[in-house]
Amino acid sequence: MDARLRITALLTASTLALALGACGEDGGSAADPTPAGSTTSPTASTSPDETSQPSEEPTSDGSPSEDGGGSETTVPVYFVGDTPQGARLYREFRRVGGDPYVEAARLLTTGDALDADYRSLFPEGAFADVRAEDGAIVVEVADDGWSAPGELSRNGARLAVQQLVYTLQGVAQERLPVRVVDAAGEPAPLFGVTGDLVQAAPLEVLSLVSISGPEEGATVADTFTAGGVASSFEATVPWEVRDSSGKVVVDGFATAEGWMDKLYPWASEVDVSGLEPGTYTFVAMTDDPSGGEGGGPMVDSKTITVE
Structure with a gap:
């Protein structure tokens, strides 16, 4: 599957996931999750646009793998990044x-x-x-190593908990x-937080812009479709292609489907046909x-790599 078809499939899956993002714990809109069990082409990257991010609710793809007749699932894993x-x-x-x-918990904790x-x-x-x-989703801790915040700040502990919840x-x-819970099935604290863990409002904990496609390390050629979710002023999502020196060699913008109250999908055609491989x-x-x-x-x- 060429880069354009692959990314288009990813954005299509992401749009479907958006319908699942309802309200957050404070009544805010969700971002999208794509739960385990949704089916997509095994060769397409299932990257539901976070448009609906969790509340993004889960987003995973239960399509069978073509490798050795085994079975694979696409899961969303939330990591931490820095913003201003x-x-x-x-x-x-x-x-x-x-x-x-x-497996999703393993990727997150490692x-x-x-x-x-x-990072995590x-x-x-x-x-x-x-x-x-x-x-409920039951998480059994191996010991009390994560019961207290340790070196995490209060905000850091809250965000770590939200990593797991989302x-x-x-x-x-x-x-x-x-x-x-602990090994006996009794409630256990996580970084000082006790009781059932619920999702925080997406606009409070998620980045206000994210890229679902192209994926990290993707290879593209000529023109490809980029997309993701955002809550950006007047729904404008500027984008750039930068070379290895950081120089902007192509730029443009996308118009998201909305802004302010939640994360909305955005998509844009990116023409890299004039760039050197x-x-x-x-x-x-x-x-x-x-x-x-x-x-x-x-x-x-x-x-990305331009062919």
Whole structure:
């Protein structure tokens, strides 16, 4: 599948996921999750545009893998990235084998992000088990190593908890409460937070712009479709292609489907036919009418190879 068809498939899946993003815990709109079990072409990258981000609810693809007759699922994993307004969550879609809850949690806790700009706030360690049970997502801790915030600030602990909530609700494709328990099945704190964990409002914890396609490391040629979700001034999403020196060699903008109250999908055709083959960076950002007075725009970027 060529780059344009691959990214178009990704954006289509993302639009479907958007319908699942309803209200956050404070009644705000959601961003999208694409739960485990949604089906898409095994060769297309299932990257639902975060338009609906969780409340993005889970977003995963249960299509069979073509490799060896095994089965793989596409899961959303939320990592942390820096913005002028502080750390926020960014989402990657990853194909995993095995139980999607367990594998998504493993990627999150190990900080195994494809994008070098992303990281996890979880210290080293792993959960003993993660499963859907009795109308909730049950997360079993292996010990009390994550019971207290440790070196995390209060905001850091809150964002780490939201990493887990957004990721697992994305796998479930449903905004189920996340319940942390010990080996005996008793409620256990996570970074000092107790009780059922629920999703925070997307505009409070998610980046206000993100790229669903092209994916990190994608190879493109001639013209490709870029897209993602954003909440940007007057729905304007500027984008740039930069060379290895950081020079802007192509630029333009997309118009999202809306702004202010939630994250909306955006998409744009990007013409790189005039560029020499090589490695470039595709950058999308929020519009900044203040001219940097508020710290500057939020940004997401992906390394791409132009054939």
